[in-house]
Amino acid sequence: MTIGKYLLNIGSAAFIALAAREAIAEEFGRVNGYYDTRGRYTGGIEGGATNLPLGTKLFGFVDVETEGESDILTKPYGEIRLTKRGESGIGIAGEYNGDFDKSNTTRLGLTYEPDTPEGTRLGTKFYPVSDGAGMQAGISGRYDITDDTWVEAFWDYNFGPSKHVAEVQVGKTIKDNVALVAEGRYNEFADDEFGVGIGLDWSF
Structure with missing residues (x-):
């Protein structure tokens, strides 16, 4: 998949999310693109909705990266x-979760999201049940430093392979819904575990 096709897919997904604004209460979304210090480009789209039927909420994302600095994309x-x-x-x-190939996993478990002050978010998760991938635990959070500057982070621990995945992100809005972001990344599933991403986020 080339970057051109990827951008077309991202644009289509963003259009669908925007078109759903009238149908889903309190929806949110974000598109991003970064240069990673490990010598590649990464991008993604994330979004979700709260106040769904039965008091449920939905969150999801899709990430891709290039093979080095080429325009050839790896599996999302x-x-x-x-x-x-x-x-x-x-x-x-x-x-x-999965890479849209054979290594896909379904997990079931518990979450804990305490009430927090405005501008702060904290959540934990524990998945004791999965279809062969082992247990997983994680924590995530966000803190708004000012009205236009924030820090976000998450950490996941996978019990089966005993591997960690974590990110820490600092962002600052530079115009309307566009933000400049720096992101530290650590992934023990990757050959080169640590990198820093610098790029832009567009929230909608």
């Missing part, structure tokens, strides 16, 4: 998660 990787939060902050979740 994506996740989609449906959660139901209880009044205590404890909830149930189902998650599907």
Whole structure:
């Protein structure tokens, strides 16, 4: 898949998300593109919706990267998660993730999302059940430093292969819904585990 085809797919997904604004309450989305210090380009689209039927909410993303600095893309990787939060902050979740090939995984488990001050978000997850991929635990959060500057982070631990995946992101809005972002990345599933991504995010 070339970058041109990838951009077409990203544009189509963004159009669908925007068209759904009237049908889904409190939806959100983001498109991003970065240069990674490991010598490649990465990009993705993420989004979701809250206040869905039965008090559920949906979140998902698809990421791709180039083979080096060429315009040839690797297989995309994506996740989609449906959660139901209880009044205590404890909830149930189902998650599907994979690279759209054979290594796809379905997980079931619990989440905990405590009430937090405005401008702050915190969530944890624990998936004891999966279809052969082993257990997984994780934590994620966001803190708005100012109205236009924030820090986000997540950490996942996979019990089966005993591997960590983590990111820390600092962003600053530079115009309307466009932000300049720097992101530290650590992935023990990758050959080159650590890198830094610098690029732009567009929120809608």
